[in-house]
Amino acid sequence: MRTFKLVALLTLLAIAVLFPQVFSNPATTTIAVFTLLYATAATAWNIFSGYTGYIALGHAAYFGVGAYALAIMCQDWHIPAGYSPFLFVPLAGLIAAGFAVPLGWISLRTRRHTFVVITIAMFFIMQLMAFNLRSITNGSTGLSLPIPTEWGGYVFNLPFYYSALIMLLLALALSWWIRNSKFGLGLLAIRDDEDRALGLGVKTGSSKLVAFVISAFFVGMVGAVHAYFVGSIFPAFAFDPLFDVVLALIAFLGGIGTLAGPILGALILIPAQQYFTLQFSQNGYYQIIYGMLFLAIILLLPEGIIPTLSKLWHKRKIDRGGAPTASAVAEAVDRGDSPPAESASLQDGVKP
Numbered sequence: 105m106r107t108f109k110l111v112a113l114l115t116l117l118a119i120a121v122l123f124p125q126v127f128s129n130p131a132t133t134t135i136a137v138f139t140l141l142y143a144t145a146a147t148a149w150n151i152f153s154g155y156t157g158y159i160a161l162g163h164a165a166y167f168g169v170g171a172y173a174l175a176i177m178c179q180d181w182h183i184p185a186g187y188s189p190f191l192f193v194p195l196a197g198l199i200a201a202g203f204a205v206p207l208g209w210i211s212l213r214t215r216r217h218t219f220v221v222i223t224i225a226m227f228f229i230m231q232l233m234a235f236n237l238r239s240i241t242n243g244s245t246g247l248s249l250p251i252p253t254e255w256g257g258y259v260f261n262l263p264f265y266y267s268a269l270i271m272l273l274l275a276l277a278l279s280w281w282i283r284n285s286k287f288g289l290g291l292l293a294i295r296d297d298e299d300r301a302l303g304l305g306v307k308t309g310s311s312k313l314v315a316f317v318i319s320a321f322f323v324g325m326v327g328a329v330h331a332y333f334v335g336s337i338f339p340a341f342a343f344d345p346l347f348d349v350v351l352a353l354i355a356f357l358g359g360i361g362t363l364a365g366p367i368l369g370a371l372i373l374i375p376a377q378q379y380f381t382l383q384f385s386q387n388g389y390y391q392i393i394y395g396m397l398f399l400a401i402i403l404l405l406p407e408g409i410i411p412t413l414s415k416l417w418h419k420r421k422i423d424r425g426g427a428p429t430a431s432a433v434a435e436a437v438d439r440g441d442s443p444p445a446e447s448a449s450l451q452d453g454v455k456p
């Protein structure tokens with residue numbers, strides 16, 4: 105099974121690397137760039153919200169900070185167009201992470217609905233600052249980034265595609281490491297029962313803050329690459345509340361708290377988003393479609409596609425093979441799923 109998983113991962117990686125070479129149409133690669141960027145942002149969002157259970161709806165603030173950070177650096181430091189701006193993307197992410205430290209420290213002193221409201225409020229505060237700090241952000245006029253005019257045709261999208269792919273791989277690798285580390289176990293314990301985790305010695309406050317800052321770092325880098333790809337930014341674009349809705353929708357669709365869930369959700373949602381935006385952007389119907397889709401996912405697939413399919417698969421194995429083995433129960437617990445009903449009854453001392 106491990107060999108099969110390794111071969112499958114290498115195959116998927118090869119497909120991702122060769123995709124823009126095979127499908128070189130600029131329209132197709134543009135959608136691919138946006139898909140990878142949102143997959144990275146959703147993976148980063150999942151590191152915090154998926155593992156801790158704290159649903160954050162203010163990550164668009166760090167997306168905007170990263171975008172403005174790169175734009176201001178390019179403007180003030182006279183960074184030329186080409187590959188040079190990509191070298192400053194990690195610095196833009198660090199700036200976003202720096203903003204996340206005090207904002208996260210304040211918001212994480214609350215829980216549940218209060219935390220959600222505070223993250224939304226902080227997002228709108230950052231948006232208002234972008235509108236009013238004209239000496240820094242140029243207000244509603246916005247800022248322009250250098251345009252690499254020497255990249256023509258299908259070549260233009262390639263640097264952005266591979267930059268987004270590298271960021272996604274880094275975010276995914278870090279998410280995997282966190283989930284399988286002692287730090288990740290502490291985050292999952294916070295998601296299950298924070299008070300009990302605190303009683304067991306988990307440093308809940310610092311653990312949540314570290315995960316929050318890591319999440320903001322990657323979202324800030326996504327904002328920087330996104331801004332460079334588009335070529336200009338302004339407050340309503342950089343600090344867009346729809347960005348947070350899309351991140352949550354991607355994670356819930358694929359499976360919040362899972363490794364592959366955000367990627368699967370992005371592969372399904374973002375191409376559909378591009379289509380709806382092109383077809384219905386003039387009348388705003390695509391926002392209504394977003395709301396309806398979000399409600400449908402919450403009602404019909406509350407655990408997401410991957411956890412639902414996983415449970416159906418294990419249920420089928422139980423029906424065909426009888427009682428689940430100890431390894432199957434261990435794997436289910438490791439994924440965060442509840443153990444099969446039969447094994448749970450045995451653990452409670454009740455015969456099925």
